[in-house]
Every structure is written in structure tokens, then in C-alpha cells.
Amino acid sequence: MDMKRTKMEIEIRAFIDDFSSIKEILSELGAKKVDETIIEDIWFCKDHIKSYEETKMNKVGSYGLRFRLQKDRKPQLCIKTILNENDHQVFGEFETEFENPKEMEKIFQILGFKKFCVVNKKRETYSYENMKINLEDIRGFNPCIEIEIIDHGNFEENKKKMHKIMDLLKIKEENRINTSITSLFMEKNSFK
Numbered sequence: 001m002d003m004k005r006t007k008m009e010i011e012i013r014a015f016i017d018d019f020s021s022i023k024e025i026l027s028e029l030g031a032k033k034v035d036e037t038i039i040e041d042i043w044f045c046k047d048h049i050k051s052y053e054e055t056k057m058n059k060v061g062s063y064g065l066r067f068r069l070q071k072d073r074k075p076q077l078c079i080k081t082i083l084n085e086n087d088h089q090v091f092g093e094f095e096t097e098f099e100n101p102k103e104m105e106k107i108f109q110i111l112g113f114k115k116f117c118v119v120n121k122k123r124e125t126y127s128y129e130n131m132k133i134n135l136e137d138i139r140g141f142n143p144c145i146e147i148e149i150i151d152h153g154n155f156e157e158n159k160k161k162m163h164k165i166m167d168l169l170k171i172k173e174e175n176r177i178n179t180s181i182t183s184l185f186m187e188k189n190s191f192k
Helices: 019-029 101-110 155-168 181-189
Strands: 007-015 032-046 063-070 076-082 090-097 113-128 131-138 144-151
Touching: 007 155, 019 113, 019 131, 032 101, 032 181, 063 101, 101 113, 113 181, 131 155, 131 181, 144 155
Parallel strands: none
Antiparallel strands: 007 090, 007 144, 032 063, 032 113, 063 076, 076 090, 113 131, 131 144
16 A cells, blocks of 8 residues: 555544533634534445454454445545554545445445444534544444544654643543544444
């Protein structure tokens, strides 16, 4: 994979107790609210897979495949791929819009994929410096924050910068998580 041509998404995440204190600090920092949306993420895996354990993305080149549906926006197809062994903070990401979710799902079925997990969430997105800060209220799960930077390098420098923002937002170390929130949701809710 050509790293120079791959969109790199660097993410850190944490569970939070409430959105109001986070929003207040974001406002004090000068962060701007840039979006609010309701998201339905539909995740797919190969037909032969029967358990969450088989869907885990830990090895370089392993990937997750999803459709993202949002009101008044075109559906998106996204593939997220692992770039470093067991690293859920830096992903290669490939996205494109498409027209018809039902037809796309049929295409995926013909290609040997099936739906295995659906994640519904309300997301508020803030912009601060070169970061996106997403506050996510996931149906049937814990409220959380995700800070992301799109970059082609400087991973460690960007991670330090994002952890500094977590500190400013007064997010406790024990609430920060190294894996993706979606993976934790899938562990409890997939294949149901």
C-alpha cells in the first residue's frame, strides 16, 4: 500500500460522563461546532464469519467495511485498514459516496459479504486547530468523545497533541481507550 496516497486517520477516544461540561470547555477553547447529524453505520463481513472475534482488525492489512447513512446526505462506503499491528489509533481510510444502499447491499451479498452489526448514533462535531472533535451519543452504549486528525505522517506528534486536548477537556486517563469504540460496541452487539 502506498502510504503517501493513503488518507491517514489518527484517532484517540474516551468514554465521558456528560456532554455539557465538554461543550463548555470546547467553547472556552474557541472550538467551533461544525456539524450535528444522526448516523447509521452498517458493518459488513465475509459470509463465512460467525463471531465478533473473527471480525477483529489487528493485523496489518485487515480491514473494516461499512456503509454510513445520514439524513439529507449521500450514503458513503468506507474501508478502514490497519496500518500497524494492533494499532487502533492510526488507520488508512478510503471513502466514496454512492447512490442506492439497497443495490449496494445486493452487490456486497453477491461478492460474499453480509451485514453483521448496525451502530446508530447522534454526533456533534467541533473543529479545533487541525482536529475534529466528535461527541457521540451511541444508542444502547456509553457516550464518548473521539478526536481525530487526518494526516500523512507525524503520528506520534499528533497523538501527543490530541492527548493534550483530552487533558484540557478534563478527561480522566482511566476513561481513555486504545481500541475503537465501534469495536467495543461490536463485541457486545454484533451477530444478534
